[in-house]
Amino acid sequence: MSAHGGYYLPEPSHWPLVGSLGLFLTTGGLAMALPSSPGGEMGSLAVMYTGFAVLAFMMFGWFGTVIRESESGVYNEQVDRSFRMGMGWFIFSEVMFFAAFFGALYYVREIVLEQLAQTSANPYNNLTGEWIWPAFKGATWPTAGPEGLVYKGAELAEGAKLGAKEFLSMKAMGIPALNTLILLSSGVTLTIAHWGLKKGNRNQLILWLAATVLLGFLFIGFQAYEYVHAYSDEMNLRLSTGAYGSTFFMLTGFHGLHVLVGATILTVVLLRCIKGHFSEEHHFAFEAGAWYWHFVDVVWLGLFIFVYWLV
Amino acid sequence: MSSNIMKIVLKSVSLLLLLTAAGTVFAEYNLNIPKPHTPNATVMYNQNMFSIWVCFWIGVVVFGAMIISIIFHRKSKGAKPASFHESTALEVAWTIVPFGILIAFGVYATSGILQVEDTTQKAGKITVDGKTWSWTDKNNKKSELNVKVVAHQWYWTYEILEGHKTVYKFDSVIDKSHKEASLKGKDVSKIKNYMVEVDKPLYLPTNTKIRFLITADAKDVIHSWWIPKLGVKRDAIPGFMNEAWTVIDASDNGKFFRGQCAELCGTYHAFMPIVVKAVSKEKFKEWLAAGKSESQKLAKVDWNKTNLMSHGKKVYEAKCAACHKPDGSGTPPAFPALKGSKIANGKAADHIGIVLKGKNAMPAFKTMSDADLAAVITYERNSWGNKGSVVKPADIKAARAR
Amino acid sequence: MSEAVAHDHHHAHPTGLKRWLFTTNHKDIGTLYLWFSFTMFIVGGIMALVIRAELFEPGMQIVKPNFFNMMTTLHGLIMVFGAIMPAFVGLANWLIPMMIGAPDMALPRMNNWSFWILPFAATLLVAPMFMGGNFMDGQGPAFGWTFYAPLSTNYQNLGFFVFAVHLLGISSIMGSINIIATILNMRAPGMTLMKMPLFVWTWLITAFLLIAVMPVLAGAVTMLLTDRYFGTSFFIAAGGGDPVLFQHVFWFFGHPEVYIMILPAFGIVSHIIPTFARKKLFGYSSMVYATASIAFLSFIVWAHHMYTVGMPKAGILFFTYATMLIAVPTGVKVFNWVATMWRGAMTFETPMLFAIAFVVLFTFGGFTGLMLSISTADFQYHDSYFVVAHFHYVLVPGALFAIIAGVYYWLPKWTGNMYSETLGKWHFWLSAISVNLTFFPMHFVGLAGMPRRYADYQLQFAEFNMMSSIGGFVFGLSQLIFLYLVIKCIRGGKKATDQVWDNPEGLEWTVPSPAPYHTFETPPAVK
Numbered sequence A: 001m002s003a004h005g006g007y008y009l010p011e012p013s014h015w016p017l018v019g020s021l022g023l024f025l026t027t028g029g030l031a032m033a034l035p036s037s038p039g040g041e042m043g044s045l046a047v048m049y050t051g052f053a054v055l056a057f058m059m060f061g062w063f064g065t066v067i068r069e070s071e072s073g074v075y076n077e078q079v080d081r082s083f084r085m086g087m088g089w090f091i092f093s094e095v096m097f098f099a100a101f102f103g104a105l106y107y108v109r110e111i112v113l114e115q116l117a118q119t120s121a122n123p124y125n126n127l128t129g130e131w132i133w134p135a136f137k138g139a140t141w142p143t144a145g146p147e148g149l150v151y152k153g154a155e156l157a158e159g160a161k162l163g164a165k166e167f168l169s170m171k172a173m174g175i176p177a178l179n180t181l182i183l184l185s186s187g188v189t190l191t192i193a194h195w196g197l198k199k200g201n202r203n204q205l206i207l208w209l210a211a212t213v214l215l216g217f218l219f220i221g222f223q224a225y226e227y228v229h230a231y232s233d234e235m236n237l238r239l240s241t242g243a244y245g246s247t248f249f250m251l252t253g254f255h256g257l258h259v260l261v262g263a264t265i266l267t268v269v270l271l272r273c274i275k276g277h278f279s280e281e282h283h284f285a286f287e288a289g290a291w292y293w294h295f296v297d298v299v300w301l302g303l304f305i306f307v308y309w310l311v
Numbered sequence B: 001m002s003s004n005i006m007k008i009v010l011k012s013v014s015l016l017l018l019l020t021a022a023g024t025v026f027a028e029y030n031l032n033i034p035k036p037h038t039p040n041a042t043v044m045y046n047q048n049m050f051s052i053w054v055c056f057w058i059g060v061v062v063f064g065a066m067i068i069s070i071i072f073h074r075k076s077k078g079a080k081p082a083s084f085h086e087s088t089a090l091e092v093a094w095t096i097v098p099f100g101i102l103i104a105f106g107v108y109a110t111s112g113i114l115q116v117e118d119t120t121q122k123a124g125k126i127t128v129d130g131k132t133w134s135w136t137d138k139n140n141k142k143s144e145l146n147v148k149v150v151a152h153q154w155y156w157t158y159e160i161l162e163g164h165k166t167v168y169k170f171d172s173v174i175d176k177s178h179k180e181a182s183l184k185g186k187d188v189s190k191i192k193n194y195m196v197e198v199d200k201p202l203y204l205p206t207n208t209k210i211r212f213l214i215t216a217d218a219k220d221v222i223h224s225w226w227i228p229k230l231g232v233k234r235d236a237i238p239g240f241m242n243e244a245w246t247v248i249d250a251s252d253n254g255k256f257f258r259g260q261c262a263e264l265c266g267t268y269h270a271f272m273p274i275v276v277k278a279v280s281k282e283k284f285k286e287w288l289a290a291g292k293s294e295s296q297k298l299a300k301v302d303w304n305k306t307n308l309m310s311h312g313k314k315v316y317e318a319k320c321a322a323c324h325k326p327d328g329s330g331t332p333p334a335f336p337a338l339k340g341s342k343i344a345n346g347k348a349a350d351h352i353g354i355v356l357k358g359k360n361a362m363p364a365f366k367t368m369s370d371a372d373l374a375a376v377i378t379y380e381r382n383s384w385g386n387k388g389s390v391v392k393p394a395d396i397k398a399a400r401a402r
Numbered sequence C: 001m002s003e004a005v006a007h008d009h010h011h012a013h014p015t016g017l018k019r020w021l022f023t024t025n026h027k028d029i030g031t032l033y034l035w036f037s038f039t040m041f042i043v044g045g046i047m048a049l050v051i052r053a054e055l056f057e058p059g060m061q062i063v064k065p066n067f068f069n070m071m072t073t074l075h076g077l078i079m080v081f082g083a084i085m086p087a088f089v090g091l092a093n094w095l096i097p098m099m100i101g102a103p104d105m106a107l108p109r110m111n112n113w114s115f116w117i118l119p120f121a122a123t124l125l126v127a128p129m130f131m132g133g134n135f136m137d138g139q140g141p142a143f144g145w146t147f148y149a150p151l152s153t154n155y156q157n158l159g160f161f162v163f164a165v166h167l168l169g170i171s172s173i174m175g176s177i178n179i180i181a182t183i184l185n186m187r188a189p190g191m192t193l194m195k196m197p198l199f200v201w202t203w204l205i206t207a208f209l210l211i212a213v214m215p216v217l218a219g220a221v222t223m224l225l226t227d228r229y230f231g232t233s234f235f236i237a238a239g240g241g242d243p244v245l246f247q248h249v250f251w252f253f254g255h256p257e258v259y260i261m262i263l264p265a266f267g268i269v270s271h272i273i274p275t276f277a278r279k280k281l282f283g284y285s286s287m288v289y290a291t292a293s294i295a296f297l298s299f300i301v302w303a304h305h306m307y308t309v310g311m312p313k314a315g316i317l318f319f320t321y322a323t324m325l326i327a328v329p330t331g332v333k334v335f336n337w338v339a340t341m342w343r344g345a346m347t348f349e350t351p352m353l354f355a356i357a358f359v360v361l362f363t364f365g366g367f368t369g370l371m372l373s374i375s376t377a378d379f380q381y382h383d384s385y386f387v388v389a390h391f392h393y394v395l396v397p398g399a400l401f402a403i404i405a406g407v408y409y410w411l412p413k414w415t416g417n418m419y420s421e422t423l424g425k426w427h428f429w430l431s432a433i434s435v436n437l438t439f440f441p442m443h444f445v446g447l448a449g450m451p452r453r454y455a456d457y458q459l460q461f462a463e464f465n466m467m468s469s470i471g472g473f474v475f476g477l478s479q480l481i482f483l484y485l486v487i488k489c490i491r492g493g494k495k496a497t498d499q500v501w502d503n504p505e506g507l508e509w510t511v512p513s514p515a516p517y518h519t520f521e522t523p524p525a526v527k
């Protein structure tokens, strides 16, 4: 394994196969556990957990190999560029995944609702509302649909109580605004950490990176709190709360998952920083984590505007 | 070798020719879209012919050039390769010319869409291709006659409307003998109108602008209502309403128009045909009146276990046997057996509940009449060794109110 | 492009099973993809033969209706995701590094992962067929390869299907990332973008399409999953959703997907025709721009699959116009191929025969595509066998013939041996004739009103269906010749020269035949 500065080609590796097996066990296990009739009983998730374990094992092994290779200096600039492109296009694919759900949000809000609910100004402006859902007149976004819970607003009047058949939407200017602030500042702290890395200021790097990770987990904590609140009888806002609940939880849920992944990556990067893994020029893992974090940040801005704010 | 090359190219061209011929000479031999009978079908047919011809001539040019070069520019004939490999002028030309052709297509397609999508009643007649269809103008906002088409797995329900009110409603199910012959693998080659015969066709008056309101039961799946000769194909989407229109000329009085479901809707997708009979306005009125009185009669029958059971068997075989099988054995786990089922032997209210409201893949049958429902439920509760109570139409009525 | 010097020449090459399981070599991985693809082609083909056997005569003779629907569904899915796409990725693996003068793919370990996910995904896809119940009732997915909600959300084993699609998507995305990184980062010095061989160009654009649309498909199946198991209402009107939303999301993926299955084919044919016409490809740069235009347009035409769902007029018109436009860049390509043949000095070896058949029959399929794009006319064609005829013309003598042509063309380079030209000619003529016998009559039954995905049909369609069925069986069996020929060629035969053909263009012809395990450890010079 001599390194002459050429393009590093790895030796055969068993990790990809282990990874495939892990994916197979995880997804197959979940598929087996899902009830065969809706509303039926979930089966055992043991296979799925085994799959998770295999995946975790694979990740430790694979990333461990990569880190070892990286530390031994066999990755030249061109290899580095391949990694960068890989990460960049991966993030692009993630953007498209979110685009599917943003598209769904747009469609149910702007197109489906208009077909289902007639406005009182122009009754019979749409066939579907006229013939199938006559009782759904005048409904606006947020909505849980003609047979779902009834929308009561973003908050209740003093002393009022939410009926069992009603739901509230998530207010933008409470926790979500706070979370926006948190994520935005985490972008700043991350950049300061990056500066530190580039100047070779280890303290600045570790301190600000730790702050970023902290802010990330803080965000997740707030969001968890928000979810618990949404699911309570005070709000009746659940995944099953019609189109609004579906888009709200799927978008924010997947985003939250990505924050979790991003925060985990940054934690690993932090540990590696503490171990002194990165040099001023050579720190792709840090940058990949940072890109990912910024991507998560930008998606959040989209969410904040289209899911929370413009209701 | 050379003759082989010739063959493939000649064959491709002759295939094209064949397709073209299909449109003109062989129209009667079912090689092309069937002869259109309505304004919309005519537009569709014409656009079909137009595009076939345009593609034919483009094909002649493109494949012609290929044939020539395959014949003459071959090494075995001593051809020496030329060296040209670029020409901006040519590239521009063969970008612009197809673009021009497409503009013609676009204009033509636009006029078609505007006509097909126009379900309002603007004029008392329409002329397409020199043929005129006319209808009496009753001055209502939409069309003269509104027919609601509701798709179910796997049959159609038709409702004749007056305003927003349904005045006559019936189900149209594939002819039992056709389905049986098919599924049992019998010789079907002698069956008339095989696969496109129903128990009760929909009658439609001629010289009338008819609007179809097409949907599927809210708990059902997507189907598509397609009658080629009438030029109607529209998806029936659960929870949404689509519309389409047609007008049939008096010269088609007495003719049957047949179609089939055109969107994959599960196991018996191939077994939900559509049959329309065109009749004069007077005939249509008679048919409607007869239909109304028949359903009233059904409402007045004094139901007892015997007639519930016999009527229930019919309903069951038409509506339920597809999933639950004629002998009530179902195909577990997808479709539970009713034979020995807890619900069929238990409380009548639960049984009525699941049939009215549906559950998961089990459709809701709330659009069926009280009598039909009572009959089919009674039948299920007292067949194949089941020992359940008798359910009367009044019970259904009460359950609906709840 | 900095110096792409590989430096693993000291490895011992692993042998036996381990070589294939753990490999990071682009050629090995390419081979794995190609054999996987062929296996899936046979599996999907046998399913097609079940369909054709059942449709041989009116009446149900062989399978039950739901089993038939399952065959249709799995046939479509397996051919698309199992046969055609992996075949192109296999070719990309074999050829792109050789064509651009790179030592290997940019991310070799991930390359192996992209492949090894596939067999597992395929297993998830077909596993429910064998689960519980009666096999002949069809326990597998039976809702069409387009899996429209709410038919698919009623399916009892939906989880398996959804996760199979997720895994296929992950594999495609990783494969595409690898291809893009390889093309953008691993080119030999001097290999500028506008000098890249067209197969590389078409794959670059295809990979971009894949990364853009596979995640959207993942989103679509995820929504199915949550609608079915977790109470969401994306596709349920009562909750404010819409089944048509599913179709929009699906076809936003689905339409680019069909170009994913044809752009690399365009690339392959653009290599073969110049070689056997002994003349440089006509209009190289317009080929590149045309490919890019097709890719761009492919994003804005999706709803031409949905003309009958009841879109507003403006929507129908927009999608009609946009769809028709695709004929322009595609036409440019066809004209360029014809102009390449024009005044060449052609010979007709098997790859060229398949390539010519491709141009003719793909163009024919394109014409029917154009007919379908005219929305008014499509109200008659939609969901009839006319559509089935259209897409088999662009997919079978289109995508598949191009793949076969490519395999013939590069097989000597891969194996070091010439294939048997006689067998190749037999394969070609039998395939070319039977493919038309299979799919041409479908135009007629479609126009006459036979709906697709029908297990049984009216008597008036009987004769043409019988022809199709006979054609289908002949076509399937002809592929056995191909299998035999390839195995024979791997085993031995006349030694191939390095150039193989008469002065072909491209770096892959400058290396020995068979191509050494590691090519271009030092980058070649590109003029």
Ligand code: HEA
Residues within 6 Å of the ligand: B055, B058, B062, B098, B099, B101, B102, C146, C258, C259, C261, C262, C304, C305, C323, C324, C326, C327, C328, C330, C331, C332, C334, C362, C363, C364, C365, C366, C367, C368, C369, C370, C372, C373, C374, C378, C381, C382, C383, C387, C390, C391, C394, C395, C398, C399
């Ligand atoms: C490789 C795959 C492939 C390719 C390349 C194409 C190419 C095209 N397709 Fe096709 N299509 C499919 C695969 C493909 N299709 C599949 C799988 C389905 C069915 C999916 C399902 O429902 O299951 C489908 C369905 C489908 C439909 C929906 C039909 C329906 O369900 O009602 C439509 C409608 O517009 C359509 C149109 C087109 C058009 C306009 C092109 C164009 O790209 C064709 C352009 C080419 C040419 C036109 C020929 C060459 C051009 C010239 C020689 C220039 C001059 C020509 C003119 C000016 C006319 N296709």
Ligand code: HEA
Residues within 6 Å of the ligand: C041, C042, C043, C044, C045, C046, C048, C049, C051, C052, C072, C073, C075, C076, C077, C079, C080, C084, C143, C144, C145, C146, C388, C392, C395, C396, C400, C438, C452, C453, C454, C455, C468, C472, C473, C475, C476, C477, C479, C480
């Ligand atoms: C992507 C490529 C692709 C390919 C290559 C094919 C190939 C074939 N297709 Fe395919 N087809 C689709 C894609 C494809 N199809 C799609 C997307 C659909 C839509 C699905 C849907 O509606 O949801 C469809 C639907 C479809 C239908 C319509 C079904 C319906 O609507 O109900 C039919 C009917 O005839 C059909 C037939 C065939 C035939 C006869 C072949 C033949 O070309 C196949 C020939 C190949 C073989 C027969 C295998 C060869 C090998 C052997 C025979 C060797 C024997 C084996 C051993 C010795 C081990 N196909």
Ligand code: CUA
Residues within 6 Å of the ligand: B151, B152, B154, B222, B223, B224, B261, B262, B263, B264, B265, B266, B268, B269, B270, B272
């Ligand atoms: Cu109903 Cu197909």
Ligand SMILES: [Cu+2]
Residues within 6 Å of the ligand: C254, C255, C258, C301, C302, C304, C305
């Ligand atoms: Cu398309």
